[in-house]
Amino acid sequence: MSDKKQVLLAVSAPPFWHCGRTIRSFSLHTLLALAPAAVLAVMQWGIPAARVMALAMLAAVLTETACRRAMGAKMTWGEDGTSAITGLLLAFLLPASAPWWIVVLGAAGAVGIGRMAFGGYGANPVCATLVGWALIYVSYPLPMDASATLLSTDLIDPLAKLRAFGADAVGLSSLDLLLGRQLGGLGAAQSGAILLGGIYIAARGIVHWQIPAAFLLGTAATASVFWIADPAAHAGPLFHIFGGSTMLAAFFLATEGSCSPHRVIPMWIFGLIGGALVVIIRTFGSYPDGAPFAVMLINLLAPMCSVIPTFPFGYRNGGRR
Amino acid sequence: MKQRHQILNDPRFRLVYDEHRPFTEAPAPRHLRLNREGFTLAPGVKKKTQVYPGMLLATHPSMEKGDLHSSVYGVISDINVRSIFIDSADPADLDGSVRDAVVEPFDLLASGLEGDALIEAVKKLGVNTKSIGKKCDVLVINGLNPEPGVAWAEPMLDGHCPEIGAAIKLLCRIGRAGRLILAVPEGTVIDSREFDGIEIAYVEPEYPNSIGELLIKRITGIELPEGWDYVGIHNVWSLGRVALRGLPLMRTVITIGRGAQHENFIVRNGTIVGDLLEDAGIEVENGDTIFRGGPRRGEGLDRLDRSITKGAIGFFLMKAGEVPPMDGDSPCINCGACVHICPTRIDPRMLSRYAEFARFDMSRKAYFGLCVDCGLCGYVCIARRPVLQYIRLAIAKLEQEDAIKRLVPIEPIGRN
């Protein structure tokens, strides 16, 4: 007993057992889930795609570090991996031909304005990636247009074509879309790979599966309505799900914790509205791919969804306390 | 169950261990530290007083709190506002009157006492009667291990079950509950001779079903039904032990755990944890964490000279690095995991923030009082925030606030 008093114990608050999951492990799993799409993108576009992705991740991490320094917060070099994910998701929405300054501007905007300006990871009211994306997409539409790469590829942008020539002219099967044989964001276009990754993170419990399910359901349902009304002018539900960045939006963008609801019913409402907006923007809006904008809109709606009352324990029963 | 979707199914949530070894009597401690907060010292108890097992040291003014007895032969080495310290001694070295002192057994079962008189007798024998004496229509005896890692409930239902049988007889005589139900893990084989005449409810032994409120929900299907209450089997077992032996309660059953190993011990009230670890041959190194209670809700100890007191359910050692460290400064990242898992459907995410930023007024609106202290919110928090601790802080602060509100201002005495 006597000399045992010298031991320095670590004191902590309960619970002393933890599920073992950390922000970092979540990030690593998410990066793993994004890897197949990244690999396919490099196979499709070669080094330029790798360049965009690496640059976006690097710029995102450096921006976070710089902001932390300016804020006087604890210095990290993006160890938790969240800013790298933001950067990579942004790269997934860019064409492989995007010039370096656009990539850097977008990544810096995503992390700097989209996230750090609100206080850091998890405090942003709108998906940080999309803030950066919107910044460059609206300011510099030309270098952001995947069609600029048209000359170097046989791929076609299904959404641009749909907008310009109608559903019949697209000529891409769902399988083509699923296998990434479409022109679009370099990673977002790899619908099949994104779907695989998405299922992985949903199964791991990293994102709540209800949101992507509702999002895709909303897309399919709304697209079906238009399609049944006029099959010549509108594309079918599978086209809208697999074409463009719907899949990426459903699994990776709409599920960002800080800007989505956490209870089951609000999650379904949130996702369904988002999915519907994708098709509505694609049909009536002035931008061909509505998915990123749809996500930004529902992000703003998330606090409303959370207002839906839940009945706490025993409440229906009159509540004892 | 909800958590199956949420977290990767954690086998540690199981509350049964196929543990049937009888409890081991822990070696006699060399030092004791007894908690005396709120107690009134018995006449003649002061520094240097010699004590013997079962000697009354202090009484508690509340009917709900058992009195305090010495659990060893020894000498009181110090008394401060919070604790009584005793150095144990060989009876041969003590005065004759102390050495030969005998505590007369008091047979509660044969005494014929009933109702409040019985409660008082039980309290005098050192058993806490707060839960035992609850007035309700149905009292559920919670026969599940209170939390994962704690493993004494199964032996109490088989090898050590005579105590429970005796306690049930006493509970019937106390007569404050209209009906008694014993809740046991599914698949338990009950010795009907010991548990004669009590209703048995079988419950899935999966945390957090062992939390009283949730247990009652499992049994009735209703959340917080009127007239239902619960008492832990630990408390009931202590009552039974006193009933069978007739001597004051001087020991408590705890699980001592380290890593995946655990064993149940009967430990004397006030045993210093350092002694306990030494006797069990467990080495503690810098950076390790020890805690009293269970791994979900227990209380971290800062020094090895803290003690195990009556009602403690376990004592655990965790090697440094076994879990990611809790990070008090970590901001909530709004992942929603805690919201999703909270069995009472309150919002630990916001509640923890309200407490973090001292907005206790907001906690009130967020049903803070419904928290059943299960600790699942902290268990799933990937930012490693002390979520449960924040909520406990809010509860404590608001209770204080309420207590102050209840105070009646004293009228100044008029001078005229």
Ligand code: SF4
């Ligand atoms: S401890 Fe946490 S999870 Fe459990 S009831 Fe309280 S707030 Fe909910």
Ligand code: SF4
């Ligand atoms: S689990 Fe932790 S980080 Fe996630 S919402 Fe709850 S308190 Fe915040």
